[in-house]
Amino acid sequence: MRLPVNTDELTGLANARSLAAQLGATAQCAVLLLEIGDFEGLLIDLSDEVHGQVFFQLARTLRRELGREVGRELGREVGREVGREVGREVGRHGSCGRWGNNQFVVLLPYAGRQAALGMADLLRQKLTALEFGEPFTLSIGVAVSSAQVTGLDLLHVAAKRLSTAQAGGGDRIMAESVPAHQNSGQELDVA
Secondary structure (H helix, E strand, O other), X not given: OOOOOOEOOOOOXXXXXXXXXXXXXXXXXXXXXXXXXXXXXXXXOOOOOOOHHHHHHHHHHHHHHHHHHHHHHHHHHHHHHHHHHHHHHHHHHOEEEEEEOOEEEEEEEOXXXXXXXXXXHHHHHHHHOOOOOOOOOEEEEEEEOOOOOEHHHHHHHHHHXXXXXXXXXOOOEEEEEOOOOOOOOOOOOOO
């Protein structure tokens, strides 16, 4: 069965192209950018004080080799489950979709800071409760504006907040309210 061109094959949610169109046409909204961190615990934990650098190098080599097989299937499973949970929770409040390999975008029209942070926290609770057999991180960048700022502009701000959350060690929600005069006018390149 072929899915519509605007649907992500893995999750059944909107794909990046569809999301970019929605973000470009929406103002007065909140944008959440979620990213599931990688599952490095699987092989990084192989290094110990006894074997030190040699074992760590072996762990990196194993991760590269096994990561292609194990990581690809685990990544697909994570993508499906996260997509399902995000879609279920966002539901009638807005729209959502898969932005990249391990990134999801949530668009909440006319949502204020309180509603956006509430949704981010709800998603954090639901997603961190999922079990994949390996630890993972979840970082969320949130951008909110009640002014005529496009969703694309808010996505750029949410991406900066996501980077800040990750730089702080991950497993964080970082938010920013965007004033009316901030309009980057940038276009996103969506493959």
